[in-house]
Amino acid sequence: xxxxxxxxxxxxxxxxxxxxxxxxNGLVLVYAxxxxxxxxxxxPGPYEVGPHGVIQPIADALKLIGKQLFTPENAxxxxxxxxxxxxxxxxxxxxxxxxxxxxxTVWEVDLGLLLILAFAGINVLALLLAGWASNNKYGxxxxxRAVAQSVxxxxxxxxxxxxxxxxxxxxxxxxxxxxxGSWPWQWNIVTQPLAFIIYLxxxxxxxxxxxxxxxxxESELTAGFHTEYSGMGFGMFFLAExxxxxxxxxxxxxxxxxxxxxxxxxxxxxxxxxVYALLGAMIWFRWTYPRVRFDQLxxxxxxxxLPLATLNLLGTAFLMKLx
Amino acid sequence: MNPIKKFFRSIADLWSLIVGLQITGKYFCQxxxxxxxxxxxxAPEINQTYRGHIELxxxxxxxxxxxxxxxxxxxxxxxxxxxxxxxxxPPKLSPEEEQAIKDAEARGEKxxxxxxxxxPSQWKYDFSLCSLCGTCVEACTVDSIRFSNELYVVGxxxxxxxxxxxxxxxxxxxxxxxxxxxxxxxxxxxx
Numbered sequence: 001x002x003x004x005x006x007x008x009x010x011x012x013x014x015x016x017x018x019x020x021x022x023x024x025n026g027l028v029l030v031y032a033x034x035x036x037x038x039x040x041x042x043x044p045g046p047y048e049v050g051p052h053g054v055i056q057p058i059a060d061a062l063k064l065i066g067k068q069l070f071t072p073e074n075a076x077x078x079x080x081x082x083x084x085x086x087x088x089x090x091x092x093x094x095x096x097x098x099x100x101x102x103x104x105t106v107w108e109v110d111l112g113l114l115l116i117l118a119f120a121g122i123n124v125l126a127l128l129l130a131g132w133a134s135n136n137k138y139g140x141x142x143x144x145r146a147v148a149q150s151v152x153x154x155x156x157x158x159x160x161x162x163x164x165x166x167x168x169x170x171x172x173x174x175x176x177x178x179x180x181g182s183w184p185w186q187w188n189i190v191t192q193p194l195a196f197i198i199y200l201x202x203x204x205x206x207x208x209x210x211x212x213x214x215x216x217x218e219s220e221l222t223a224g225f226h227t228e229y230s231g232m233g234f235g236m237f238f239l240a241e242x243x244x245x246x247x248x249x250x251x252x253x254x255x256x257x258x259x260x261x262x263x264x265x266x267x268x269x270x271x272x273x274x275v276y277a278l279l280g281a282m283i284w285f286r287w288t289y290p291r292v293r294f295d296q297l298x299x300x301x302x303x304x305x306l307p308l309a310t311l312n313l314l315g316t317a318f319l320m321k322l323x
Numbered sequence: 324m325n326p327i328k329k330f331f332r333s334i335a336d337l338w339s340l341i342v343g344l345q346i347t348g349k350y351f352c353q354x355x356x357x358x359x360x361x362x363x364x365x366a367p368e369i370n371q372t373y374r375g376h377i378e379l380x381x382x383x384x385x386x387x388x389x390x391x392x393x394x395x396x397x398x399x400x401x402x403x404x405x406x407x408x409x410x411x412x413p414p415k416l417s418p419e420e421e422q423a424i425k426d427a428e429a430r431g432e433k434x435x436x437x438x439x440x441x442x443p444s445q446w447k448y449d450f451s452l453c454s455l456c457g458t459c460v461e462a463c464t465v466d467s468i469r470f471s472n473e474l475y476v477v478g479x480x481x482x483x484x485x486x487x488x489x490x491x492x493x494x495x496x497x498x499x500x501x502x503x504x505x506x507x508x509x510x511x512x513x514x
Contacts, residue, residue: 040347043357288347289340304333 007107011096014106018095022243027057029242033283040287064238067231072135075228079133084229084236087126090119091243098250099174101260101268113161113171116251117154120206123244124150127208127215127225130237134228142224145294146208146215152301153205153212159309160195160202163316164188164255173251177259182266187258194312196256198305203248205301207241210286214294249278364475374470376450377459379492386496389489390467392441400462405452409445413437443489450476450484 031046031054038045046053071077097112099105109115124147131143167188168176180187189196205212216224226237253259253274262270292300324332358365379389393410414437416424427434460468478484 036351039351039355042350042353042355044355044359047359284344284347284351288343 011107014096015092018092018106021095022092022239022246025246026239026242027061029245029279030057030060032280033286036280036283037287040284061235064231064235069233070230072228075135076133079129080228081233083126083130083133084233084240086129087123087240088236088243090122091240091247093119094243094247095250097173098247099177099254099259100250100271102266104260104268105174108172108174111171112173113165113251116247117158117161120244120247121150121154123240126240130229131225134225136228138221138223138227139225142215142217142221142227145217145221146225148294149205149208149212149214149297152298153202153305156198156301156305156309157202157206159306159313160192160199161251161255163192163195163309163313166313166316166320167191173254173259177254177261180258180261182258182261182263184258184263187256189256192256192312192316194308195316196252198309198312199252199256201300202305203252204282204285205297207244207248209241209245209282211289211291212297213286213291214297217291219291245279245282246275249275249282252278360475370472370474373472373474374455375473375476376453376455376471376486377448377468377488378471378473379446379488380467380469381492381496386499387493388442389446389492390465391443391446391463392465392467393443394464396462396464397459397468400458402456402458403452403454405449406459407445407447407449408443411440411442411444413439446487446489448486448488450486451481 034056035045035053044053046056049056049059069081071080094116096106097109097115099108127146127150128143131139131141131146164176165171168179170176176188184190204210208215214224215221216226221227226234229237250271253271257274258270259274260266260268260271262273379391382388382390391408393408395408395410398406398408416437424434424436455470457470460470476484
């Protein structure tokens with residue numbers, strides 16, 4: 001009884017901490033994204049609110065919170081407001097098995113990877129509901145794209161994760177990290193470079209980030225599935241997108257980049273450094289590459305990523321059997 | 324192209340992704356090219372190319388007065404009706420002078436009545452209506468209208484954009500006057 005109670009307290013405290021982390025990260029990433037966008041285009045980015053615009057994300061958040069929640073005419077009110085909640089709250093659960101540090105894990109689950117992959121799927125449902133319930137053609141088109149894209153990109157993602165799981169013989173993220181060494185040449189990226197690249201591309205597709213941001217393509221679909229959302233309805237999708245980015249970067253760090261292990265002193269700081277480096281790379285990609293066309297998007301997935309990931313998996317399995 | 328060649332070509336073309344990252348990465352590290360407006364303004368030689376609201380051209384003799392001869396061609400040419408020009412009235416005569424003219428006329432002499440000066444007494448321009456089409460600039464018979472390069476136009480009310488261009492010309496001429504005089508001084512200081 002006592003054991004269950006302590007476990008519960010640990011999970012509740014962990015979830016609260018994760019929620020705070022996600023909120024804080026949203027602010028940091030919004031700032032980083034806008035500043036990054038500015039500097040990549042040789043302009044200063046946000047500059048007026050606070051020194052170098054550091055309070056800008058807080059001002060943005062306050063504006064979103066203060067706005068009226070507006071349901072469009074003939075929209076399905078229940079599904080319309082369920083969608084942002086369904087998009088944001090399962091994301092918190094994805095942080096539970098992430099090994100931030102040697103002991104800094106909310107809950108060490110043996111099937112941690114499976115848990116992340118299972119609950120990441122709910123996001124697609126949320127996007128579909130949002131697009132469907134808002135009674136808007138752009139929303140519906142965006143939702144359709146989101147489903148086709150996320151379902152497609154989940155497969156190579158899974159296959160690359162599986163290759164690492166084959167290699168380590170476990171689905172527990174903490175164990176996978178502890179099997180890797182402190183120095184870069186002891187990380188899984190050395191043995192699985194192809195899997196790392198495929199994972200990175202699929203992760204961009206999975207999180208609807210540019211150049212794969214077709215569900216919310218501004219130039220064609222105004223804002224895609226969240227066209228009709230105002231205030232915190234939109235804010236929830238926004239936060240969920242950034243939280244999803246952290247999750248895919250976090251999983252990538254744990255699987256390929258040695259997690260919290262790093263040169264000289266191991267600890268959660270190495271994990272954060274690697275996660276933020278990946279997030280910075282994502283922002284860099286966004287402001288470099290043009291958006292792909294939808295047929296190109298699916299061609300990249302079905303004709304390149306999927307066969308390569310399958311070959312990589314088979315090769316890994318063969319080598320694991322051999323040695 | 325055969326499929327195998329195409330396959331390797333596709334892989335080789337991935338290099339362009341790296342090239343793209345190099346370009347944006349270079350830009351990221353380079354100096355910014357925009358200007359923080361309220362604190363800094365762009366160099367005047369850049370906004371020479373900017374065509375803002377119209378302004379009057381000073382006459383070569385008197386820089387405080389325009390070349391304008393109040394022909395009202397600009398007023399009739401303007402499609403938005405944003406120009407108001409008021410002609411000067413003939414100078415008012417004192418009662419004695421008027422009496423003298425009347426007397427002369429009674430005597431049957433030809434009298435030269437004082438005529439109105441050609442220059443306008445008012446030259447009002449409503450920038451909030453103007454579409455910057457340039458028709459007035461083309462219509463002006465004495466080339467007294469041109470586009471200014473006024474880049475930083477700010478106002479808090481609609482009335483802030485109703486300009487008195489005569490007053491603007493005068494104040495500009497006054498502003499330019501002392502600058503022109505002080506220039507040689509600055510040069511001597513440097514020397």
